Structure formats: structure tokens, C-alpha cells
Amino acid sequence: MQGKIAIEEHWESPEVDTPATFGFVNADYLAHLNQRLQDVDRRLAEMDAAGISIAVLSLTQPGVQGIQDTPTAVDFARRMNDYAAETLARRDPARLKTFACVALQDPEQAALEAQRACRELGCVGVLVNGFTDLGDDNARYLDEPEVLPFWEAVSELGVPVYLHPRMPLTSQRKAYKGYPGLVGSAWGFGHETATHALRLMLSGLFDRFPKLNVMLGHLGEGLALSLPRVEHRFRHQLPGSHGTHLRTPMEYFCDNFYVTTSGTFRTQGLLHTISEIGVDRVLFAVDYPYESMSEITEWFDNCPISPNDKRQVASGNARRLFGL
Numbered sequence: 532m533q534g535k536i537a538i539e540e541h542w543e544s545p546e547v548d549t550p551a552t553f554g555f556v557n558a559d560y561l562a563h564l565n566q567r568l569q570d571v572d573r574r575l576a577e578m579d580a581a582g583i584s585i586a587v588l589s590l591t592q593p594g595v596q597g598i599q600d601t602p603t604a605v606d607f608a609r610r611m612n613d614y615a616a617e618t619l620a621r622r623d624p625a626r627l628k629t630f631a632c633v634a635l636q637d638p639e640q641a642a643l644e645a646q647r648a649c650r651e652l653g654c655v656g657v658l659v660n661g662f663t664d665l666g667d668d669n670a671r672y673l674d675e676p677e678v679l680p681f682w683e684a685v686s687e688l689g690v691p692v693y694l695h696p697r698m699p700l701t702s703q704r705k706a707y708k709g710y711p712g713l714v715g716s717a718w719g720f721g722h723e724t725a726t727h728a729l730r731l732m733l734s735g736l737f738d739r740f741p742k743l744n745v746m747l748g749h750l751g752e753g754l755a756l757s758l759p760r761v762e763h764r765f766r767h768q769l770p771g772s773h774g775t776h777l778r779t780p781m782e783y784f785c786d787n788f789y790v791t792t793s794g795t796f797r798t799q800g801l802l803h804t805i806s807e808i809g810v811d812r813v814l815f816a817v818d819y820p821y822e823s824m825s826e827i828t829e830w831f832d833n834c835p836i837s838p839n840d841k842r843q844v845a846s847g848n849a850r851r852l853f854g855l
Contacts, residue, residue, distance in 0.1 A: 536849040539793040539816035541591035567820030581824040589658040604634035630658035642684035661697035674734035691744040696720030725752040733774030751790035791816035
């Protein structure tokens with residue numbers, strides 16, 4: 532299937548060595564990650580072979596969110612957005628789009644950078660790599676009041692925010708003791724990000740900004756299956772024990788979230804997600820280079836969903852969301 536748009540596709544600057552942070556991963560798997568993260572020509576060639584017409588690129592995790600010094604983070608975000616615009620997107624502007632990265636160590640600066648990147652550099656949205664490091668094993672989540680200036684700017688811009696996973700805080704990893712392979716993308720990523728997304732739903736954020744759109748990878752980090760249980764148990768809890776939200780989590784999930792196929796190759800999971808959130812809220816993605824373009828496109832192109840639904844997921848929804 533030609534003309535697909537992939538929207539969780541990662542890059543890194545030559546000055547950063549991100550894959551070392553992944554730990555407990557086979558050396559053969561790591562061997563070529565740096566090259567694929569930085570090699571634009573190879574990326575375009577693999578896109579051609581997989582029938583992907585457009586890729587939306589994002590700075591790989593933990594990115595700006597992993598920098599504890601605030602001035603350093605603010606400067607790094609600006610430099611990385613400039614690099615993405617001048618070195619990556621410029622290589623083929625029709626096919627390579629970018630998400631902005633922002634330094635939520637300083638939410639007001641993050642708001643200004645989101646505005647600059649989207650208005651001046653052509654970014655089609657913002658990607659945030661989970662919580663923001665504040666030092667001493669402390670973190671800032673996106674539902675906290677301090678982040679409001681950022682959400683005000685995003686709402687004004689009318690662009691979506693991709694909430695990308697990262698490893699949980701060190702103090703929250705005791706459950707993984709003895710099983711380090713679970714901490715990252717195999718399990719910890721999804722658990723951490725689903726909880727973060729649930730915090731956004733319960734915080735009242737979408738009551739204040741009802742047109743906000745947040746994207747989640749990996750078919751929504753399991754929320755399509757787990758949210759009905761969450762709602763059921765809330766019926767037995769005291770008022771105020773689960774935030775200030777005015778609507779149910781599932782209503783926010785269906786109205787304010789998009790989910791992507793990134794790193795997911797399960798037909799049953801895709802069908803269940805479509806049945807819960809609707810086909811108009813599902814987007815194609817690979818999670819390149821951590822996943823294979825050829826592997827996920829072979830699965831998707833042969834997935835037993837209707838041709839119209841497949842076109843919507845492959846590109847139609849993304850064109851509408853990003854105005855492509």
C-alpha cells in the first residue's frame with residue numbers, strides 16, 4: 532500500500548548518543564541504531580521500499596526531558612529544532628515533517644519555543660518524552676499546574692502533542708528488580724505512559740481546553756482495554772479521589788486522543804482499538820529505527836480491515852489532523 536504517513540519516527544543529533552540509555556538490549560540490535568537515527572538518505576530509501584510517503588520526525592527519548600539543568604534544556608530544545616528544520620526536513624520538505632521538542636523544565640520557555648517552532652520552522656506539532664527531569668529523582672508531569680502556559684500555547688496553535696514513553700523514575704522501579712528487561716520498551720514504557728495519559732484525563736485539562744489532541748503510540752498503551760475497568764471502579768470511590776474531571780476517561784480518550792500503530796503488529800489489538808475509539812482516531816506509525824519499516828508495513832498492508840478504514844489509518848486521518 533503506497534502513500535502511508537508515519538508519525539512516530541525518531542532521529543538524533545550527532546552530538547548525542549541516545550541508544551546507550553536503552554540498556555539490556557542485544558548489541559547487534561544497537562549496532563546500527565545511531566546510523567539509522569542520523570542517516571536521512573537511508574531513511575528515505577526505506578520509506579520508498581515500505582510505501583511511506585511522509586514521515587513526521589521527532590527527537591528520540593529522553594531528549595530534552597532528560598536534561599536536569601533548565602538553561603541547558605532550553606538551549607538544547609532550540610538548537611535541536613533548528614537542526615531538524617535545517618538538516619532533516621530541508622533534505623526533502625515534502626516528505627519529512629517534524630515535531631518540535633520543548634523544555635518543560637521552564638514551561639513558559641516551552642510555550643515560546645512551541646510557538647516559534649510551529650510558526651517559523653514549520654513543525655506540525657510537539658512531542659514530549661514523558662515526564663521532565665527536575666533532579667533528585669523528581670519529575671514534572673504534564674497535568675501539573677506549572678505546565679499551564681505550555682498547554683495555553685498549544686491550544687492557541689491548534690497543534691497536537693505526542694506523549695512518547697520513557698523509563699519510569701528510578702524510585703519507581705522496585706517492581707522490576709531482577710527483571711531489568713521489563714523497565715524499558717517491553718513493559719515500563721507503556722505502564723508509565725498510560726498512567727501519565729490517565730493523569731491528563733483526570734486533571735480537568737480537556738475540560739479547560741476541549742479541542743486539545745494528544746497522541747499515544749503502541750495502540751494507546753493498553754488504555755482501550757483498561758479504561759472501562761477504571762471507570763467501573765471509580766463508581767465506588769469518594770468524590771475528589773480521582774481528580775477534577777467533568778467527563779469519563781473513555782469520553783476523553785475518544786474525543787481528545789489519537790493512537791498510533793507504532794511498534795505494534797497485532798491485528799486483534801488494532802480491531803479492538805478501532806471498536807473502542809473509532810477508526811478516525813487511529814494513525815499509522817512505525818517507531819523507526821527501533822522497529823522495522825518493512826516488518827510493520829507488511830503486517831499493516833495485509834491487515835484484514837476494510838479498504839476505506841485502511842486508507843484512513845494509513846494517511847487520511849494524519850492529513851486531516853496535521854493539515855497535510
